[in-house]
Amino acid sequence: MVRVTIQHEDFDVGREFDALHAGDGGVGAVVGFVGTVRGRDGGQPVQALELEHYPGMTERTIEAMIDVAVPRFGLHAARVIHRVGLLSAGDNIVFVGVAAAHRGAAFEGCEFLMDYLKTQAPFWKKETTPEGTRWVDARAADDAALARWGQTSDNGAAT
Amino acid sequence: MKIHVRYFASLREALGPGEIVELPDIATLGRLRAELAARGGRYAEVLDRGRAVRCALNQVMSDEAAVVRDGAEVAFFPPVTGG
Numbered sequence: 001m002v003r004v005t006i007q008h009e010d011f012d013v014g015r016e017f018d019a020l021h022a023g024d025g026g027v028g029a030v031v032g033f034v035g036t037v038r039g040r041d042g043g044q045p046v047q048a049l050e051l052e053h054y055p056g057m058t059e060r061t062i063e064a065m066i067d068v069a070v071p072r073f074g075l076h077a078a079r080v081i082h083r084v085g086l087l088s089a090g091d092n093i094v095f096v097g098v099a100a101a102h103r104g105a106a107f108e109g110c111e112f113l114m115d116y117l118k119t120q121a122p123f124w125k126k127e128t129t130p131e132g133t134r135w136v137d138a139r140a141a142d143d144a145a146l147a148r149w150g151q152t153s154d155n156g157a158a159t
Numbered sequence: 160m161k162i163h164v165r166y167f168a169s170l171r172e173a174l175g176p177g178e179i180v181e182l183p184d185i186a187t188l189g190r191l192r193a194e195l196a197a198r199g200g201r202y203a204e205v206l207d208r209g210r211a212v213r214c215a216l217n218q219v220m221s222d223e224a225a226v227v228r229d230g231a232e233v234a235f236f237p238p239v240t241g242g
Binding site for chain 1: 165167168169171211213215218219220234236237238239240241242
């Protein structure tokens with residue numbers, strides 16, 4: 001099963017959930033996260049969101065994250081789909097799904113991958129608002145989220 | 160030695176998608192960044208100390224102490240904001 005896909009097109013959440021446990025009788029829990037484009041950011045309407053990435057590094061980075069998550073949480077399967085290009089409010093951006101024997105590991109594994117992705121995968125968002133376009137700033141809160149897993153990141157730091 | 164330098168997001172908008180940079184000798188990522196910033200103008204504006212710049216060496220997120228060798232691919236970009 002392909003684990004990482006970077007694509008312009010939308011994804012089918014139902015089909016991804018099915019694929020995560022298809023043919024594996026040991027799976028008792030599938031957890032998935034979908035990130036979407038907010039129509040407002042800090043009170044300002046967001047008309048469009050453009051996503052840029054670093055082809056090659058993006059896939060390698062996310063594959064490496066999955067290699068860490070699978071043994072750590074005992075995952076049976078993991079899947080990450082991230083969209084790039086021009087998106088509109090309400091569109092799907094990202095899918096992270098994992099399968100495990102029990103729900104605890106599945107919830108944790110999914111959140112771990114998402115926290116990792118936010119701070120380590122080379123994606124950049126640019127918003128279009130009525131006042132023009134602007135690059136979205138990294139958030140220190142995302143580094144703090146990763147720190148809960150014993151992983152350090154200074155992505156959102158000032159320098 | 161020749162280094163393939165790439166820029167992304169706001170740095171790409173300021174400096175273009177990338178370039179080949181000639182360096183006299185093996186250097187660290189920090190040294191390469193400083194040499195580029197020393198060109199002045201837009202390079203200084205986006206790469207100077209105090210600007211939030213992240214770097215990758217051969218497509219792996221790396222800190223400025225990482226050693227760059229001939230033929231390396233180096234990328235400079237702002238903090239990442241995916242997900």
